[in-house]
Amino acid sequence: MSPTHDRTRNRTRTHLALTTAVLAAGLALAAPAAADPVDGATADPATGAATSRVAVHPSAVTAAQQQAVLAYWTPERMAALNQPSSGNPPRSGPDGGPWTGSDTLSRTVGRLFFTNHGEDESCTATVVNSANRSTVVTAAHCVNSTDLLGDNNEWLSNEMFVPGYHDGLAPYGKFVARAGIADTTWLLNDQQNGLRFDAYDQAFLVLNRNAEGRRVQDAVGAAQRIGFDRPGNATVHQFGYPRESSGDPARSGLPEFTGARLAHCTGQTLEYPGTKDHPEPRGLWGAPCVMGGGSSGGPRIADFDPSAGIGTVVGDNTQAGFFDSSGQVCERGTPSCTRHLVGPQFTSAITKPLYQAAQGARADG
Numbered sequence: 001m002s003p004t005h006d007r008t009r010n011r012t013r014t015h016l017a018l019t020t021a022v023l024a025a026g027l028a029l030a031a032p033a034a035a036d037p038v039d040g041a042t043a044d045p046a047t048g049a050a051t052s053r054v055a056v057h058p059s060a061v062t063a064a065q066q067q068a069v070l071a072y073w074t075p076e077r078m079a080a081l082n083q084p085s086s087g088n089p090p091r092s093g094p095d096g097g098p099w100t101g102s103d104t105l106s107r108t109v110g111r112l113f114f115t116n117h118g119e120d121e122s123c124t125a126t127v128v129n130s131a132n133r134s135t136v137v138t139a140a141h142c143v144n145s146t147d148l149l150g151d152n153n154e155w156l157s158n159e160m161f162v163p164g165y166h167d168g169l170a171p172y173g174k175f176v177a178r179a180g181i182a183d184t185t186w187l188l189n190d191q192q193n194g195l196r197f198d199a200y201d202q203a204f205l206v207l208n209r210n211a212e213g214r215r216v217q218d219a220v221g222a223a224q225r226i227g228f229d230r231p232g233n234a235t236v237h238q239f240g241y242p243r244e245s246s247g248d249p250a251r252s253g254l255p256e257f258t259g260a261r262l263a264h265c266t267g268q269t270l271e272y273p274g275t276k277d278h279p280e281p282r283g284l285w286g287a288p289c290v291m292g293g294g295s296s297g298g299p300r301i302a303d304f305d306p307s308a309g310i311g312t313v314v315g316d317n318t319q320a321g322f323f324d325s326s327g328q329v330c331e332r333g334t335p336s337c338t339r340h341l342v343g344p345q346f347t348s349a350i351t352k353p354l355y356q357a358a359q360g361a362r363a364d365g
Helices: 063-074 074-077 103-108 194-200 216-220 351-359
Strands: 054-058 109-116 119-127 134-139 157-163 176-184 203-207 233-239 265-267 284-286 299-305 310-316 319-323 338-344
Touching: 054 351, 063 176, 103 109, 103 310, 109 134, 119 157, 119 216, 119 233, 134 310, 134 351, 157 203, 157 216, 176 351, 194 338, 203 299, 203 319, 203 351, 233 284, 265 284, 284 299, 284 319
Parallel strands: none
Antiparallel strands: 054 176, 109 119, 109 157, 119 134, 134 203, 157 176, 176 203, 233 265, 233 299, 284 338, 299 310, 310 338, 319 338
């Protein structure tokens, strides 16, 4: 892994993959699940652009499976994923601080809990407007993974989404994942070739109803729009549940950097091309932001109305990129080198088929 290249799940590691695509009984999809993955993505014959093939994995489909996930995530287990508070005085800026704006925004973004190869972890996910009113978007490495060596692929287990999570509370209920949806190209990821795979680090989860029998979009009373093929160069707002402030010890241990509360960054994006040794594909954009591990999968929102709390999700948080004051890539830790939180811009070729499959899936038995 490049020294200018870090991931933003809840611990330091590269992003992850999976091997098989499955269509679950009881999941009626708007797009079919793909066959076994092949080497690389399909391409549009007219343009040569990469196109999506949809992999669907059933998660907790039965009532017993759902209850097992809810029972697994005890308050103590969830709290164990928070970092200790530091007692540092409050400090925030456009590159990272607590979200203090519209409650509508905080209702649509939540913390995503899961188990990865036996270890409990967390990411961030966002409720997006969908036909089944049960769809959230996140990063692909928050849905499936390999081990640290890039082997032993598996879908992540015990996936549970908590919208509006703060200080251990679940004000709108807990939503167990019914299915995970990712691109089959991502499932071939070996953690070595970012140029080939990092554009595919995006995924959706279809959620079961909460304990009150409500779909997530109904329970929170709102949803963010989702957009495809939007210009990457824009002023954006990014959100997440980071467990660290990457590169800024002064913010370490503040509530919004422990995993306990929602954090926020806003600014002008730059496109991250990677480094000479670790090039990246086109289309990874992000603003200056110190949100670290745990913010993966959080939304990058354009056309955001802070008072209404609604905008258009145009991408997701996946990794860090570093730029100097002239906008050139620089080495992490060098003077005047600013950390940006970047991730793939959503496209019709890759993202839209995943979204269509997710919103067309059944959200209950």
